[in-house]
Amino acid sequence: MNEPNAALPIVVIGAGPIGLAAASHLVERGLEPLVLEAGAGAGSAVREWSHVRLFSTWDEVIDPAAEKLLAPTGWQKPDGGTYPTGRDWVQRYLQPLADALGDAVRFGTRVTGVSRLGRDRVVDAERDRQPFTVRIRNADGTEERITARAVIDASGTWSTPGPLGGDGLPALGEHTSAARISYRVPDLRDDAQRARYAGRRTAVIGSGASAFTALALLAGLADDAPGTKAVWVLRRGLSGSTYGGGEADQLPARGALGLAAKAAVDDGHADAVTGFRAAAIEADGERLVIVAEDGRRLDPVDEVIVLTGFRPDLSFLAELRLGLDERLQAPVELAPLIDPNVHSCGTVYPHGAGELTHPEKDVYLVGMKSYGRAPTFLAMTGFEQVRSVAAALAGDHEAASRVELTLPETGVCGGSGLFDEPDTATAGGGSGCCATTPATLPIGAGAPAGSGGC
Incomplete structure (x- = not known):
């Protein structure tokens, strides 16, 4: 334990599923968390996709330490074998958990910077003995500086979606066309969003589960609003694995979603355009034309939905010494264990504090943010991450050095098994066998015992 700063709280950035789990594990260890959340309530990012159903069951998206914390409050655990929506997750678990944590959670508090007290990233002298300073901006615009003994960043990646451009940069004209571009799965129960796409031609860019969801939703809308049409733009080609595992997928909800996307194409509600990497988007009267790097031009569309993954916002961590791939x-x-250029299988390898450390002592990126641009994150992975990190911060290095990870069979792999999170346009993909059994392994030991090859 960092003795000079032992009385200070441990700051957790983000009151989402993994941030609140981190706080629960810290409380269980007798440590003081302070959760800083920019939104007005728990799970503010989840609230933005509240209409989407998770692939994982309730049993797989409730952290064990959080469940223990909730038990004395009279909280009723949902049926573990059912699939919650984002709204369910917030209302029946995340907000009650934040309420149980009480004053340890502050809402309307945006972290704008993290550093060491009196030390920018260049200074070595007594660096590890200095507390962290966390600069925040409150909802009323006032600023504060909080000191902390450690920082756990669980802020996720939701606020920084990937762009339209196939080279990782915004396509030319993407910013000027922003009013006609969305980076979210539409909620067609909302009248305004329904009117936006009804009877119109929409380009859907992406090859993951979010794209599947958008295609299925637009196909359903076509039944009520003739003229509704989707153009599905893929950066890679169609293959046997494009739609996921279908009936063979061990995550049934994900398999059904892939089949719904396939039906949208087969039934003529969506046209697939493959090997298309966008370079520019141009106005054509009231419509938009997407231009590929190879010069191909799509027929004009009315709207564009870009679902090309997410990336971490590292700007407020610029004064810390991070070790990132x-x-x-x-x-x-962690990067070699999750690199989608190498791993075509969605196997989640055991990892914890050891793989999450940085040159800056007592700083941890956890949850989806720890995966950077990799798309294969599972909620249970995040729960194990923060269990290990809390153990490390409590000085229990034996507990921190193992991960007790029970994974669902993911069937055909690629993409997230947590919720409708888009795949990225990387090499890999394809089918695989990812059978797993419950396992307790040393961190970094590789795939769980009994896992299939891919």
């Missing part, structure tokens, strides 16, 4: 922007020890 140059490609994935994930911790360097």
